[in-house]
Amino acid sequence: MSNKIFAFCCENAVNDVNIPDLTIIKLPCSGRLDALHILKAFENGAHGLLILACYEGACKFISGNIKTKKRLEYAKNILKQIGIDDDKVQMHHVQINQEQKLKEIVQDFKNRISGGKK
Amino acid sequence: MIVGEQKTISEIKDMLKTYKKILVLGCGTCVTVCFAGGEREAGILASALRIDSQNNQKEIEILEQTVTRQCDKEFLDKLELDGVEAVLSLACGAGVQTIAETFTEMPVFPGLNTKFIGRNDEQGVWSERCLGCGNCILDKTGGVCPIARCSKNLLNGPCGGSSDGKCEIDKSVDCGWQLIYNRLEKLGQLSSLEEILPLKDWSTSRDGGPRKVIREDLRLRD
Numbered sequence: 640m641s642n643k644i645f646a647f648c649c650e651n652a653v654n655d656v657n658i659p660d661l662t663i664i665k666l667p668c669s670g671r672l673d674a675l676h677i678l679k680a681f682e683n684g685a686h687g688l689l690i691l692a693c694y695e696g697a698c699k700f701i702s703g704n705i706k707t708k709k710r711l712e713y714a715k716n717i718l719k720q721i722g723i724d725d726d727k728v729q730m731h732h733v734q735i736n737q738e739q740k741l742k743e744i745v746q747d748f749k750n751r752i753s754g755g756k757k
Numbered sequence: 758m759i760v761g762e763q764k765t766i767s768e769i770k771d772m773l774k775t776y777k778k779i780l781v782l783g784c785g786t787c788v789t790v791c792f793a794g795g796e797r798e799a800g801i802l803a804s805a806l807r808i809d810s811q812n813n814q815k816e817i818e819i820l821e822q823t824v825t826r827q828c829d830k831e832f833l834d835k836l837e838l839d840g841v842e843a844v845l846s847l848a849c850g851a852g853v854q855t856i857a858e859t860f861t862e863m864p865v866f867p868g869l870n871t872k873f874i875g876r877n878d879e880q881g882v883w884s885e886r887c888l889g890c891g892n893c894i895l896d897k898t899g900g901v902c903p904i905a906r907c908s909k910n911l912l913n914g915p916c917g918g919s920s921d922g923k924c925e926i927d928k929s930v931d932c933g934w935q936l937i938y939n940r941l942e943k944l945g946q947l948s949s950l951e952e953i954l955p956l957k958d959w960s961t962s963r964d965g966g967p968r969k970v971i972r973e974d975l976r977l978r979d
Contacts, residue, residue, distance in 0.1 A: 721809040723808070
């Protein structure tokens with residue numbers, strides 16, 4: 640069975656890519672991400688969620704990616720309370736010319752949430 | 758504003774376990790501002806409860822709605838409760854009770870713990886400023902409340918536990934009386950500390966029982 644993965648991406652960090660089972664949702668900055676978006680993704684059938692942000696120090700809005708980290712912790716706490724393992728949500732830093740790294744992150748994440756190799 | 762904090766999801770699930778159609782009801786006033794029970798938090802909680810019921814193969818319908826102010830009946834007219842078996846109110850205690858008093862046959866549950874009357878110190882931080890004691894003496898204490906800010910509610914200076922401007926209950930808590938002294942010093946009003954404040958009459962506070970304010974000039978009934 641395929642795993643449906645949603646990726647909330649900073650539009651400055653990720654180019655348009657076509658990766659099977661991956662739904663990319665672009666944000667003007669990863670700092671726009673809210674706990675509600677994360678919950679809604681799982682409510683709509685996501686098996687896992689990736690948050691792809693710029694490297695620390697490289698945020699166009701200075702600290703959006705730092706704020707995202709804190710918001711993610713808040714959301715993970717809610718998910719934990721409803722029995723969703725915090726491994727199902729991961730945040731990674733990428734930049735726009737790292738398509739290969741992005742593919743590796745997605746593949747590794749797919750393996751992880753399907754109980755394959757860690 | 759009234760500051761609240763959401764209960765844990767397991768507490769909420771436990772309260773609602775016998776109901777199949779639940780309305781998560783946000784409040785658009787104080788608890789929206791303190792990010793505890795507004796439209797956003799109602800959405801997050803409703804979503805979390807839906808995911809939980811899906812994952813546990815339970816057929817529970819979770820609705821969500823937010824009204825401007827749950828503690829005013831005039832805002833409750835448009836509430837849609839068709840088929841709803843229980844309401845989870847994300848308002849303060851006043852809002853929860855107003856829902857219960859308005860919809861007398863509807864079970865109503867609190868989704869928040871109402872914490873205090875306070876203010877926003879910085880984004881994400883709120884602190885207590887008022888106990889609602891019913892007899893304000895801020896004019897005598899430089900605008901710093903000894904009832905709310907002193908851990909012992911002292912009226913005439915600090916206790917022996919005040920050290921380096923901090924309270925003995927916790928070194929992260931400012932001594933209320935140090936704050937009063939500093940403020941009066943800035944205002945050039947230190948002499949006002951020589952006035953001895955009398956024993957507080959707590960009958961204006963909770964000691965007098967549930968309180969009520971009546972303005973006859975505003976009442977519509979004769």
